[in-house]
Amino acid sequence: MSISAEMNESPASNAIRHARERYNQAIVNRDVETIGALLAPEYHVVTGRSAQSHGVAEQRRRWACLFEKDQAVIYRRIPREIRVNELWGLAEELGNWTGSYSAEATTASASGVYAAKWQRAENGEWLVQAEVFTTLECSGPASGCVGPDAIAY
Numbered sequence: 001m002s003i004s005a006e007m008n009e010s011p012a013s014n015a016i017r018h019a020r021e022r023y024n025q026a027i028v029n030r031d032v033e034t035i036g037a038l039l040a041p042e043y044h045v046v047t048g049r050s051a052q053s054h055g056v057a058e059q060r061r062r063w064a065c066l067f068e069k070d071q072a073v074i075y076r077r078i079p080r081e082i083r084v085n086e087l088w089g090l091a092e093e094l095g096n097w098t099g100s101y102s103a104e105a106t107t108a109s110a111s112g113v114y115a116a117k118w119q120r121a122e123n124g125e126w127l128v129q130a131e132v133f134t135t136l137e138c139s140g141p142a143s144g145c146v147g148p149d150a151i152a153y
Helices: 011-028 032-037 056-069
Strands: 003-005 039-046 052-054 074-085 090-103 106-120 126-139
Touching: 011 032, 011 074, 011 090, 011 106, 011 126, 032 039, 032 056, 039 056, 052 056
Parallel strands: 039 126
Antiparallel strands: 003 074, 039 052, 074 090, 090 106, 106 126
16 A cells, blocks of 8 residues: 655645645635535535534535625635555645634634545545644634634533
8 A cells, every 4th residue: 555745746646736726716716616626525624613514515505605704704725745545545635724804894814734635536536525624823803713612521
């Protein structure tokens, strides 16, 4: 089994970096359809505030609502490392993310780290299967930097 960190930029890691840039550009362009096309059907996300959602339709709905509600919102994901298992068509992307959005008639900014799991589709395209974002910093008005509730159990 071939598992490697893609420091030399293999065709698979290049394809994933290209797909990530398409995702970033789709956020800039508020292009919900392109975002959805980059996600696996059973896509799952845990946001930086620990909200979770599942499925492409739900993700399209969430982005559309966010874009409609906040004209200033922008997020960018920057890969640091991509590791690929070519034989199984799986990859791990680790990176940093930044975001800015409206809060109390001003801008709040947040940033952190993320991990994404990619899987190769039957047609050879790489799709995001799952993403987990962790917020490490937030600045701006208090209403824009509200963390998640503690886990109750």
